[in-house]
Amino acid sequence: MTTVTAPADAAIDCTDLVRIFTADGIEVQALQGLTLRVESGGLVAIVGASGSGKSTLLGILSGLDKPTAGTVTVAGRDLLALRSRERVDYRRRTVGFVWQQTSRNLLGYLTARENLALAMSVAGTGDRDRRATELLELLEVGHCADRRPTEMSGGEQQRVAIAVALANEPRVLLADEPTGELDEATSAEVLEAMRGVNRELGVTTLIVTHDPTVSEHVARTVQIRDGRTATEVLRRTGVNEEGHEHTVAEEFAVLDRVGRLQLPQEYLSTLGMRDRVRLALEQDHVGVWPHVADEEERP
Ligand SMILES: Nc1ncnc2c1ncn2[C@@H]1O[C@H](COP(=O)(O)OP(=O)(O)OP(=O)(O)O)[C@@H](O)[C@H]1O
Numbered sequence: 001m002t003t004v005t006a007p008a009d010a011a012i013d014c015t016d017l018v019r020i021f022t023a024d025g026i027e028v029q030a031l032q033g034l035t036l037r038v039e040s041g042g043l044v045a046i047v048g049a050s051g052s053g054k055s056t057l058l059g060i061l062s063g064l065d066k067p068t069a070g071t072v073t074v075a076g077r078d079l080l081a082l083r084s085r086e087r088v089d090y091r092r093r094t095v096g097f098v099w100q101q102t103s104r105n106l107l108g109y110l111t112a113r114e115n116l117a118l119a120m121s122v123a124g125t126g127d128r129d130r131r132a133t134e135l136l137e138l139l140e141v142g143h144c145a146d147r148r149p150t151e152m153s154g155g156e157q158q159r160v161a162i163a164v165a166l167a168n169e170p171r172v173l174l175a176d177e178p179t180g181e182l183d184e185a186t187s188a189e190v191l192e193a194m195r196g197v198n199r200e201l202g203v204t205t206l207i208v209t210h211d212p213t214v215s216e217h218v219a220r221t222v223q224i225r226d227g228r229t230a231t232e233v234l235r236r237t238g239v240n241e242e243g244h245e246h247t248v249a250e251e252f253a254v255l256d257r258v259g260r261l262q263l264p265q266e267y268l269s270t271l272g273m274r275d276r277v278r279l280a281l282e283q284d285h286v287g288v289w290p291h292v293a294d295e296e297e298r299p
């Protein structure tokens with residue numbers, strides 16, 4: 001049993017986030033009105049094609065970058081209102097990160113235990129030795145405590161990196177492609193380790209990944225397309241007619257605050273929908289039809 005605890009009232013709340021980068025006089029809209037809410041203690045995977053805005057979102061949530069427009073609250077803190085000293089404090093105490101490059105997460109000349117001790121001394125966490133041992137054991141890398149990163153496998157390094165990210169008792173854990181450099185079996189282990197941490201410590205966790213199998217490990221997977229949340233896959237455990245438990249995965253379109261939703265490209269092209277559609281409210285659903293112009297309307 002572990003006694004490591006983290007506050008449970010954390011949540012992520014982004015509304016209409018826009019982030020425009022200007023490079024060589026050309027504007028790139030990395031986020032185009034992204035809205036996302038993650039409940040306290042939730043575990044969510046963000047998937048999306050390269051360039052869809054995933055890292056831009058994490059940069060904002062981690063306090064490294066600021067949005068061009070929109071609002072963002074993490075663990076009750078309005079990130080746009082933070083002054084520079086509060087921003088440093090936010091980064092040290094409220095959030096933990098894991099990066100894709102194993103080498104970026106750990107200092108190569110320190111052992112696992114020393115990497116954790118350093119992170120804890122920066123955050124001012126107490127009872128460091130006991131907490132370091134507990135976290136390494138929670139992530140099943142207790143045997144790596146006195147090893148340097150070069151003496152560990154890639155998967156062990158990433159599990160130690162998760163322990164380091166948790167050293168400051170963060171309310172929110174952010175991971176950008178934590179399994180990007182790992183093979184399939186090791187990726188599954190690291191994702192399971194993150195799920196375990198989320199369950200044991202109640203840390204709100206957001207994992208960005210290219211890995212399409214991630215939705216097998218988490219209950220909620222959000223897909224970002226063109227800087228906006230487009231669809232979500234929710235998994236739940238159901239019971240079939242013979243009484244056996246099985247997992248049901250359902251895909252949903254995301255409906256934003258003002259009622260906008262994105263229809264899949266395949267539906268649009270199959271039914272030749274463009275510019276405008278007819279809507280009808282039915283008893284328990286909404287019908288959407290392509291607009292076919294009447295004879296009189298035609299030129
Ligand atoms: N600092 C920057 N300056 C200019 N453009 C940027 C900058 N950072 C990101 N972009 C652009 O914003 C868009 C989104 O980039 P982002 O890194 O968020 O994508 P991503 O979903 O993380 O992609 P990947 O899966 O390849 O990591 C891209 O078109 C990228 O070129």
Ligand SMILES: [Mg+2]
Nearest residue numbers: 054055056176
């Ligand atoms: Mg990225």
